Amino acid sequence: MQRYLARRLLIGIPTLLGATIFAFILLRVIPGAVATELLGGAEGIATGTTIEKLRRELGLDRPLVVQYVTWLADILRGDFGTSMWSGKSVGGTILSRLPFTLQLAIMAELFSLLIGIPIGIMAAIRQDTWIDYGLRFWSIFFLAVPTFWLGLLVIMVGVAFFQWSPPLGYNTFWQAPGANLSQMIFPALILASHESARIGRMTRSSMLEVLREDYIRTARAKGLREAIVVLRHALKNALIPIVTFTSVYFGALMGGVVVLEAIFNIPGLGTLFLESIRFRDYTVVQAMVFFLATVFIVINLVVDIMYGWLDPRIRYE
Numbered sequence: 001m002q003r004y005l006a007r008r009l010l011i012g013i014p015t016l017l018g019a020t021i022f023a024f025i026l027l028r029v030i031p032g033a034v035a036t037e038l039l040g041g042a043e044g045i046a047t048g049t050t051i052e053k054l055r056r057e058l059g060l061d062r063p064l065v066v067q068y069v070t071w072l073a074d075i076l077r078g079d080f081g082t083s084m085w086s087g088k089s090v091g092g093t094i095l096s097r098l099p100f101t102l103q104l105a106i107m108a109e110l111f112s113l114l115i116g117i118p119i120g121i122m123a124a125i126r127q128d129t130w131i132d133y134g135l136r137f138w139s140i141f142f143l144a145v146p147t148f149w150l151g152l153l154v155i156m157v158g159v160a161f162f163q164w165s166p167p168l169g170y171n172t173f174w175q176a177p178g179a180n181l182s183q184m185i186f187p188a189l190i191l192a193s194h195e196s197a198r199i200g201r202m203t204r205s206s207m208l209e210v211l212r213e214d215y216i217r218t219a220r221a222k223g224l225r226e227a228i229v230v231l232r233h234a235l236k237n238a239l240i241p242i243v244t245f246t247s248v249y250f251g252a253l254m255g256g257v258v259v260l261e262a263i264f265n266i267p268g269l270g271t272l273f274l275e276s277i278r279f280r281d282y283t284v285v286q287a288m289v290f291f292l293a294t295v296f297i298v299i300n301l302v303v304d305i306m307y308g309w310l311d312p313r314i315r316y317e
Contacts (some may be wrong), residue, residue, distance in 0.1 A: 008304065012297040016290070023289040024068050027282050035246040057083055060282075071283075075290060081283040085276070090287045093272065099172055099260070101268035103180075104188055105253035109246060111192035112199055117235075117242070119196070120203020125230060127208065133201065142197035152191050155263065166264040187264045191257065195249055199242060206238035213237075247303040248296075 055061045059070070074081055080090035123135040158164035166183075173180045210216065211234055219229045261270035269288065276284035 008301050012301070015297060016293050017194065018287065018291050019293040020072070021068065023286055024071075025064070027280070027285055028064065032297055071286060075287075079127055080287040083276075083281055083284050084281045085281040085284075090283050093284065094269065094291060097267060097269050097272045100170060100266050101253075101257060101270060103173060104184060104191065104257060104261075104266065104268060105250055106189035106197065107184060107188035108253055109250050111188055112195040112249075113246065115192065116196035116199025117203050119200040121230065121235065123200065123204040124207035124211065125226075130205075136204075139197040141201045142193045143201075145193070147190050147194050148263065150193060151187070151260050151263045154186055154190060166186060170265075172269060184266075187257075187260055187266060191253065192258060195246075198245065198249075202242055202245060205240055207234060210234045210238045245300045250299060 035248070052061070059067060062070075071081070078091075080094070082088065083090055083093060086093070119135050120141070123132045127131050155166065170183055171179045207230075211230075216229060216234055219233050220226075224233075257266075257268065258270035258274050260266075261268045262274065272284065273288050275281075
């Protein structure tokens with residue numbers, strides 16, 4: 001296991017470098033420049049001389065290779081740099097926004113699992129009945145509905161009928177747990193609607209496959225109760241593809257909730273990423289790409305370890 005983990009970590013290094021290099025180059029080839037934005041944008045009164053002076057102050061006049069190596073060396077020392085737009089510490093900014101996105105992702109994952117897995121199990125053990133057809137219709141419906149449209153619909157209904165709208169400011173969980181949960185529950189449920197539908201369909205398919213295995217028939221022939229057969233013997237083996245999907249989706253949630261965070265005014269990493277791209281804040285975008293790529297690599301490593309626990313036949317050398 002230790003050799004396997006060491007190999008996976010070594011493989012993760014070029015993956016991480018590739019993601020940062022791609023983001024580093026892409027930021028500098030898209031139209032617009034941070035120096036121009038800082039001096040008033042395209043309609044500002046900045047001259048070429050002032051723009052070039054600001055570029056030198058920001059270190060953007062140096063060759064791209066030098067800029068990248070300098071930035072990477074700072075990252076390895078734990079220094080994520082300073083925001084070119086706000087002048088604040090990038091690491092501090094990310095840490096201040098991280099709790100909101102992390103909480104939203106965790107709540108969405110929990111709701112997805114709590115909704116999707118029971119629905120998939122019920123559809124599998126009631127295959128080709130009206131319950132199965134109804135649950136499959138539910139999953140297809142929420143797979144087809146975009147989460148941003150559902151979020152706008154929730155806000156419109158809340159404003160029109162309940163005089164409710166997203167708050168202008170959010171409480172952290174440790175400051176006011178009750179208020180925080182009431183503020184985050186709607187965005188989390190909306191995010192979970194799409195994933196729970198996928199999990200429900202995957203659970204159903206996986207359970208149907210496992211329930212046809214010989215060891216399941218043997219367990220039933222021994223007289224075990226159906227609940228024990230389904231939950232203890234079938235579900236554990238059926239969870240392997242679900243673990244893979246939920247882990248990857250959790251990583252995607254960490255960086256892919258931009259639209260929903262903007263709709264509900266959540267001050268998380270999604271809105272920070274959107275604002276940083278808008279203002280060409282290179283240091284923030286690069287640090288976030290590095291952070292999110294690291295999250296994906298760690299999650300995939302944890303999932304591989306969980307495979308061995310879910311299926312004892314899996315061994316790592």
